[in-house]
Amino acid sequence: MSDSRSDTLSLPVDVAVIGGGISGLWLANRLHRAGYSCVLLEARELGEVQTLHSQGIIHGGLKYALGGALSSESEAIAGMPDRWRQLLAGEGEVDLRGVSVLSQTQHLWSAGSLASRFTTFFASRMLRGRIDKLAFADYPAALQDRRFRGAVYRLDDLVVDTDSLVSTLAAPIQPHCLQVQVSADQLHWHEQGLAAITLPGVTLQPRRAILAAGAGNAALLDDARRAGLSPLPDTQLRPLQMVMVAHAQPLPLYAHCIGASNKPRLTVTSHPLPDGRMVWYLGGDLAERGVGLSAEALLADARQELATLFPWLDFSTAEWATTAVERAEPRQGSLAKPDNAFAEAQQNLIVAWPTKLTLAPDLGDRVAALLSAQGFVPQHPQPTLPDDLPRAHPGRAPWMTAFGDRHD
Incomplete structure (x- = not known):
């Protein structure tokens, strides 16, 4: 594969988070408040796939x-x-x-x-x-x-209310939330993890990458395996x-x-x-x-x-x-439900699922512990992303899509 990064702006960043549901939003917020520079990438609207379909029960x-x-x-x-x-x-x-x-x-x-x-x-x-x-x-x-x-x-x-949850988590990091469908040829892997993400006019160079894309993690993990990273978890x-x-x-x-x-x-x-x-x-x-x-x-x-x-x-x-x-x-044995939030590090890559909305704080704790164990501290300032890169914004709950636009 030819490298198309030579004519683009290179932006170093502490962490790139792929996925804009509850796990990606939660982790980006926690990292941002802890002083890390962070960019979040989401293919659709924030929270659209799973989080806004949740019943919002914190049990x-x-x-x-x-x-x-x-x-x-x-x-x-x-x-x-x-x-x-x-x-x-x-x-x-x-x-x-x-x-x-x-x-x-x-x-x-x-x-x-x-x-x-x-x-x-x-x-x-x-x-x-x-x-x-x-x-x-x-x-x-x-x-x-x-x-x-x-x-x-x-x-x-x-x-x-999941609408207000997504909006609240999105607000502090909105300028750093990009709406982009990252394809395999935009991800540049090496033996340590994800080296770069090529976007129109910009190449992000993350020190750590967090895969928090829910069902989308499966394809991302396949890319990582082809690049030689292992062992990596499977998805269910x-x-x-x-x-x-x-x-x-x-x-x-x-x-x-x-x-x-x-x-x-x-x-x-x-x-x-x-x-x-x-x-x-x-x-x-x-x-x-x-x-x-x-x-x-x-x-x-x-x-x-x-x-x-x-x-x-x-x-x-x-x-x-x-x-x-x-x-x-x-993936669990016999497709059982996992007991806790899940976060696992492989070199400079972290794979994360909250497994349930209620466990988002537990996921944050687990990722923070992994970074601490690696001695990972903030290094780069928050990059200024070009205005022409589309931003990801909060999606709508399914009942709003189904019934909320009714006019009597």
Whole structure:
């Protein structure tokens, strides 16, 4: 391959971050605040692929206790809600004071069967005061009907608005966020990692490169392997097909519905629209089953599920839509979910996945520890990028794309 860098502006930079979802934005913010020069490259809009499709739940692993025991996964993330609350108050390594909190708590309710009530009760006994059983008067409004049968618990989790999260993380680093689809011939590798990234008129020369591109990490890692870097992690995908229900009922709900199994039958979060309506965003087992269904079949399934769980609510005038999510993470045995955030260094390359939105602070800690272990300290000033290079800007949540442009 010929080198086309001779007639371009060479810009040294401490760190190049490839990927503009929660992991790339979080790491770029943390590095920027720590004094490192940093450039972020994103092929699409910031947060568009996974982060803005998230339900925004910042959980401490409580839902993983539904099988009757606290797993290593739930123990590892138990402190995340408190960690996020500190950051939301402006205390910590990333400033999240601009993020809107949709709910300070998450709820858990049983669907009413003997098996589901037992599962929920048994889980609550394992949680050592981290979950409270509620009286009927304290139920979320959507569940305050005398036809409801089951039990409701309040969890020490919170739900953040993903639009404001992406915008808040983008704001301090916006001039350094480039919208570019980096192709293989623009990446110049050597035995130590990524030596240069060729852009129109500019060649970035990063001292470290962080691959934080979610599902896009797979192709980037293939390029790195061809350049001789090894061993490098493999990628696995766990897809979902989420359902969005736009309705006019003033009933915000942030809750997991538990059936007889050890995972949520349905997870509901609520998101306001500009026209005053509200979207119920439906995840859980419904979204996992939806991967194998057509959109029409999944919507029929969702209508039946809401009719079964909320027979007192009228969704006859609601608008319905689906959206696909492709969650990406490091490959595990039997495609199991990873226990923690993931960061691994190979020479001057770091590969990163948060694995869950809630674990973004843990990812930051892991990357910071890797850099510290390598004795990596800030060296170059923040480069001034040419104005004609396109900047990446925050994307839109899927419910805004589906319903937010409606004009009455």
